[in-house]
Amino acid sequence: MEKHNDFFQLVFQVVRLIPKGRVTNYGAIAKYLGAARSSRMVGWAMNAAHAQKKKVPAHRVVNRNGELTGKHHFETPFLMQELLEKEGVKVVKDKIKNFDKHFWDPLKELEM
DNA sequence: TGGGTGACCATAG
DNA sequence: ACTATGGCCACCC
Numbered sequence: 001m002e003k004h005n006d007f008f009q010l011v012f013q014v015v016r017l018i019p020k021g022r023v024t025n026y027g028a029i030a031k032y033l034g035a036a037r038s039s040r041m042v043g044w045a046m047n048a049a050h051a052q053k054k055k056v057p058a059h060r061v062v063n064r065n066g067e068l069t070g071k072h073h074f075e076t077p078f079l080m081q082e083l084l085e086k087e088g089v090k091v092v093k094d095k096i097k098n099f100d101k102h103f104w105d106p107l108k109e110l111e112m
Numbered sequence: 113t114g115g116g117t118g119a120c121c122a123t124a125g
Numbered sequence: 126a127c128t129a130t131g132g133c134c135a136c137c138c
Contacts, residue, residue, distance in 0.1 A: 008136085026120055038133035039120040045135090046119050063120065070119030111135090117136085124129085 002066060007033060011045040012052055013108055018060040020103035021087045023096060025064045032106040059083040066099030 004064045014029050026039040026046075033042075041060075050054040050073070059080040068091065071080040081091045090097040 037135085039118090040118060041135055043119040049119090058119080061119080064122090068119090073119055078124090081113085111137060114138105116138085118134105121132085123131090125127100 001106060007037060007041065007046075008045040008048060011042055012054070012056045015046075015049070015056050015058065015061055016054070017106065017110070018057060018104050021089060021102065023060045023062055023066070023084070023089060023102045024104045024106065025062055025066075027064055028105050028107065029061070032110070043070070044072070045052045046072065046081075057083075060104075062096060062099075066096035068096070 010033055011029060014032060019026055023065050026042040030037050030039040034102045046058050046061060047055075049058045058070060059068075059074070061070065068080050068084075073095065074080050081094070084091050084096070089102055096102060
């Protein structure tokens with residue numbers, strides 16, 4: 001009965017595996033959990049990320065464009081960028097520079 | 113049961 | 126750069 005659980009926790013768990021200074025996108029997480037789930041669900045799950053007891057590095061999850069589309073859901077709109085830059089990820093105009101360099105794909109990193 | 117929503121993605125123009 | 130459209134699927138009325 002407690003296992004209603006939800007892929008919410010699965011999403012959070014994957015996000016927690018993202019190394020510092022690396023980022024991924026919603027679609028990659030969705031694929032890793034199973035293509036059946038759409039990336040929208042990942043974003044939806046992240047909505048509850050801040051409410052988790054265990055912190056979720058949601059700032060390491062951006063959209064496929066490398067844009068900080070979720071920054072508005074943080075405590076402050078600047079927090080997401082600050083956290084990323086603190087980890088060595090440069091952000092200009094809400095977009096990550098060298099996104100492909102920082103990109104961390106759970107399918108590749110975890111399957112290998 | 114059904115409609116609306118969403119921190120998305122891909123394609124088209 | 127922009128809007129529009131269709132798909133995706135869990136969640137909440």
